[in-house]
Amino acid sequence: MLFCSQQFLVFFAVVFVVYWTLDRRWARAAWMLLAVAYVGYTFASFWAPLEWALESAAHWQGWGESLGWPWGLAVSALGTTVLVRVLGVQRARVWLLLLASFCFYAAWNKWLAAIVCVTTLMDYWLARGMEASGSQPRRRVLLLLSLVVNLGLLCYFKYANFFLDSLGDALRAAGAQTSLPLLAVIVPVGISFYTFEAINYTVDVYRGRMPAERDLARFMVFILFFPHLIAGPIVRARNFLPQLHRRKRWDWYRLELGLRYFLLGLFKKLAIADRMAQFVDPVFADLSAYGTATEWLVLIAYALQIYCDFSGYSDMAVGAAHALGYKLTINFNMPYLSANLTELWQRWHISLSTWLRDYLFIPLGGTRGKAWLTARNVILTMTLAGLWHGASWNWLVWGLLQGLLLCGHRVFHAYAQGRPWLDQPLRTMPGTACRVGLTFTVFMLSLVFVRTATLAQAGTMFYRLVVPSAGQGLPMHLSGLAYTVVIVAFAHALGYRKRWLKIEASLPNPLRSCGYAALLMSALVLAPAAGKAFIYFQF
Amino acid sequence: MKHGKGLSPRRRQARALLLGAAVAFALTQAVLAVAIDDWLPILGDTVYVFRRQRLERRLGSALDRPTTVVMLGSSRTMFGFDAPRVQAQLAAQLPAPPVVHNFGVPGAGPINHRLHLERLLADGIHPDLVLVEVTPQLLLSADGIPSEKELITPTRLRRQELALLDQYHLPTRAARAEWWQRWAVPCYYYRFALVSAVSPSLLPVGATKHMGQDLDEACWRPLPSRAGALETAAHQREVVAVLQANAASLRLPLCTASCCALRDTVELCRRENIGVALVWMPEAAAFRQLYPPGTKTTIWRFLQQLQQTQGTPLIDASDWIGDDEFSNPHYLLATGAADFAQRLSRELLPLLTPCNGARGGPRP
Numbered sequence A: 001m002l003f004c005s006q007q008f009l010v011f012f013a014v015v016f017v018v019y020w021t022l023d024r025r026w027a028r029a030a031w032m033l034l035a036v037a038y039v040g041y042t043f044a045s046f047w048a049p050l051e052w053a054l055e056s057a058a059h060w061q062g063w064g065e066s067l068g069w070p071w072g073l074a075v076s077a078l079g080t081t082v083l084v085r086v087l088g089v090q091r092a093r094v095w096l097l098l099l100a101s102f103c104f105y106a107a108w109n110k111w112l113a114a115i116v117c118v119t120t121l122m123d124y125w126l127a128r129g130m131e132a133s134g135s136q137p138r139r140r141v142l143l144l145l146s147l148v149v150n151l152g153l154l155c156y157f158k159y160a161n162f163f164l165d166s167l168g169d170a171l172r173a174a175g176a177q178t179s180l181p182l183l184a185v186i187v188p189v190g191i192s193f194y195t196f197e198a199i200n201y202t203v204d205v206y207r208g209r210m211p212a213e214r215d216l217a218r219f220m221v222f223i224l225f226f227p228h229l230i231a232g233p234i235v236r237a238r239n240f241l242p243q244l245h246r247r248k249r250w251d252w253y254r255l256e257l258g259l260r261y262f263l264l265g266l267f268k269k270l271a272i273a274d275r276m277a278q279f280v281d282p283v284f285a286d287l288s289a290y291g292t293a294t295e296w297l298v299l300i301a302y303a304l305q306i307y308c309d310f311s312g313y314s315d316m317a318v319g320a321a322h323a324l325g326y327k328l329t330i331n332f333n334m335p336y337l338s339a340n341l342t343e344l345w346q347r348w349h350i351s352l353s354t355w356l357r358d359y360l361f362i363p364l365g366g367t368r369g370k371a372w373l374t375a376r377n378v379i380l381t382m383t384l385a386g387l388w389h390g391a392s393w394n395w396l397v398w399g400l401l402q403g404l405l406l407c408g409h410r411v412f413h414a415y416a417q418g419r420p421w422l423d424q425p426l427r428t429m430p431g432t433a434c435r436v437g438l439t440f441t442v443f444m445l446s447l448v449f450v451r452t453a454t455l456a457q458a459g460t461m462f463y464r465l466v467v468p469s470a471g472q473g474l475p476m477h478l479s480g481l482a483y484t485v486v487i488v489a490f491a492h493a494l495g496y497r498k499r500w501l502k503i504e505a506s507l508p509n510p511l512r513s514c515g516y517a518a519l520l521m522s523a524l525v526l527a528p529a530a531g532k533a534f535i536y537f538q539f
Numbered sequence B: 001m002k003h004g005k006g007l008s009p010r011r012r013q014a015r016a017l018l019l020g021a022a023v024a025f026a027l028t029q030a031v032l033a034v035a036i037d038d039w040l041p042i043l044g045d046t047v048y049v050f051r052r053q054r055l056e057r058r059l060g061s062a063l064d065r066p067t068t069v070v071m072l073g074s075s076r077t078m079f080g081f082d083a084p085r086v087q088a089q090l091a092a093q094l095p096a097p098p099v100v101h102n103f104g105v106p107g108a109g110p111i112n113h114r115l116h117l118e119r120l121l122a123d124g125i126h127p128d129l130v131l132v133e134v135t136p137q138l139l140l141s142a143d144g145i146p147s148e149k150e151l152i153t154p155t156r157l158r159r160q161e162l163a164l165l166d167q168y169h170l171p172t173r174a175a176r177a178e179w180w181q182r183w184a185v186p187c188y189y190y191r192f193a194l195v196s197a198v199s200p201s202l203l204p205v206g207a208t209k210h211m212g213q214d215l216d217e218a219c220w221r222p223l224p225s226r227a228g229a230l231e232t233a234a235h236q237r238e239v240v241a242v243l244q245a246n247a248a249s250l251r252l253p254l255c256t257a258s259c260c261a262l263r264d265t266v267e268l269c270r271r272e273n274i275g276v277a278l279v280w281m282p283e284a285a286a287f288r289q290l291y292p293p294g295t296k297t298t299i300w301r302f303l304q305q306l307q308q309t310q311g312t313p314l315i316d317a318s319d320w321i322g323d324d325e326f327s328n329p330h331y332l333l334a335t336g337a338a339d340f341a342q343r344l345s346r347e348l349l350p351l352l353t354p355c356n357g358a359r360g361g362p363r364p
Helices: A006-021 A025-045 A047-053 A057-087 A089-106 A110-132 A136-173 A191-207 A216-224 A237-245 A252-285 A292-323 A341-347 A350-364 A371-389 A393-417 A420-427 A429-451 A455-466 A478-506 A509-526 B009-038 B046-061 B075-080 B083-093 B110-122 B147-151 B159-166 B173-184 B191-198 B233-249 B256-271 B293-310 B334-352
Strands: B068-073 B099-104 B129-134 B275-280 B314-316 B326-328
Touching (some): A006 A025, A006 A089, A057 A089, A110 A136, A191 A237, A252 A478, A292 A455, A292 A478, A341 A350, A350 A371, A509 B191, B046 B099, B068 B110, B075 B099, B110 B147, B256 B275
Parallel strands (some): B068 B129, B129 B275, B275 B314
16 A cells, blocks of 8 residues: 555545544544444445355455455444543554554555564563563563564565575585575565664663553554554654653644645655656666666666655655654655765665664764774674665675765765865865765765666666767656756755745745645646555565 | 634644645646536547547638548557548549548547547537448457457546446446546546646657657558568567467457447437448458457358448458558558558448538538
8 A cells, every 4th residue: 555545545534534533422423333334335245255254264365355454444443433432532542543554554465464463562572571570681581582583584584585595696606506495475565664663662671761661552553653664764662652642632733744744755756756767667677778878867867766755755654644643753854965975874764874873883883993993883884774775785785885985984084174275175165066966976876786686787787877888868858857857956955954944934825725735736747657666665 | 623712823824724725726626627628628538639629620621511531440440541542532533522531549449439429429520421440359358348448548538428338338337436536636637638738748758649649630640661571570579469469359259338339339320311331451361360260250240230230331351451561460551551542442432422412511
């Protein structure tokens, strides 16, 4: 279920309305009636197969799958409206979010949704155990158990085939006549995100930075909350769990804020990322067929696509969460305006960067040791960050490259600081513009490893980027790319130093309303024929 | 929910903004929906309106009310019916030059033909002779739902056409639901047409091809002859793909709804006093051999029945043209289309002579 799909629109509308009207008796009655009518209708239409289902488990499974998430959502709404009297409105809301989040994930695969629930339950009990235990070794064992299970599942689902494949290649290269069988596993969507969330919770409880959550439903919502479940932002338990305890009140301002984020994300995804995919996909499908100029242009298009795709998803997630009364971390802060790579990683996928800093880089020693130790920590952290993104040699090289570039920047920064003749010109406006341009170009070139499937393909791309080659032109009109670049540049200019907020405050209300409507309309009009899944879903 | 007096100014402003945005969006959509239906039909059904506008222009530029011949068909017609040549041939034989127009639309079958004819009549264009292409694949179906369901997209249909298509089990349930949804967000459902109209450069290269930019004035799209085309690997692959795709569809049973639509089109012509003929377009030998033994007989029996009951002439041009004149087994090259036009003109002349001048041209 994509955020920018009709399915999600219906799903979110139902959750939103039931969520905010649970405190109204008339609304609860209406929801119960509607839910009972819907469930009854679908149940009646499946009645004949149901008799047969009692005799056949396989058929029962088919019946369950054909009902799908709307049925689950209706049952969830019915259940929570019934539970209001027993649990109170606030807890009933939490249960509604939990059940809706389960339906949201189960819309992809219900068995994987069950696995997420099982690991979440385990983390809940382990954290409770850690808190209850006075013995440090026992606490450490429980933490280790949590880490092993979470990372073990991540490795099994995501990296086992990569490992087997690479081992097979190595054996063949060594002359062995063997081929290792690959595992037939489906990678659970968003596994990297919720694994990191679970780890941050258990580690924080272990370190005593936060108490273990006592309410199971609230803890499960922290992990399963549907806006961030699939592709982040990676939320911190310390930030999110207290929000689940606060009484939620309807707030027009918050809703407006949510709508603003959601529309911005929708525009980024439909009007820019999906549109840029039309430039990018055909070229990367056959790299040797296109000329050098085309490949440079397509690389620019891909830089825009990946940024708008992921930041668009994050914005929509933040917007949807705001509409339900929750605040998620802002994940992007105009990273392409960064003047160096260190700054870029402070502005790009902020929730991942800070997670890696807090739970990997600092425990490794951070910047406390000698220069070479710091460099080792940076390279190790970024290489693992690359692997976190995907199980392939390309991602590994990309992460390693990021680490090396960050170390290179540290060295240059230290060198320049002691030399005013170098440092001062770099800090002027033209110097900063050059640094921004260079940072963007370097990052954009590193994205070749991200978009290509193999190192050989990446090599082909680099070769054609450097050595002038003839070939086909762009699969789209150049002006389409030019317009998009101008729009993104203009948006960055408006967003720079919060200029937009000052302009917005001076605009009359009707104009701002029309602006929202225009933003939604342009996102819908510019959406290409075939919508694409979010790039970061694969992580 | 908290409403009314207790709200802080910031929250009151947010509420006004949200409600204003909702109203602005809804109003824009309503205006757009009305505009597409009443003033900008080209956004609704570009394929039809483009061809109709061309025909209107040609009829408008004629000095007198010309005899009008329209051929309704699929892509076979679009590529294979050399309307200018047929027009020239007929002009030499008739007292006044006629207007011959190609109304071939890729994927169109009997139901689209009926739809297009109804629309032409409703739009005030009254042809003197309508040639209806018989597309065998589109008279067959696996499940009784006409094969051309893909082309009956909700965004193309006008309100009154839903009832018309209902008798042919179209549009499908999902498409019917989508027909209603398009009213809610026309900017999304008509986005392709909107972008094509405002800034075509935002679309992929060649995306507007099907909209008619490469058709000639009579809406014929000639396929140029390619030197040694038959020998190229790409061409061979195309031929195999066409044959494979059609081999499966030609094994299906006759579709009652599609046959009904064809019969209704003929009846409509009779009611409207329009001359009508059925044309089985030329096919290469490889394509003709695809028909399983029973299929062609079944289709042929249905067409003969139509011929007997309605008195509709049936022009079987399936074997008129040699294999060298085809781009693929069922698309004629421009040279093949010229040969087809020569022979078809001779067949059409007797159909036009009694009606020439007897009927008016386009009605206002």
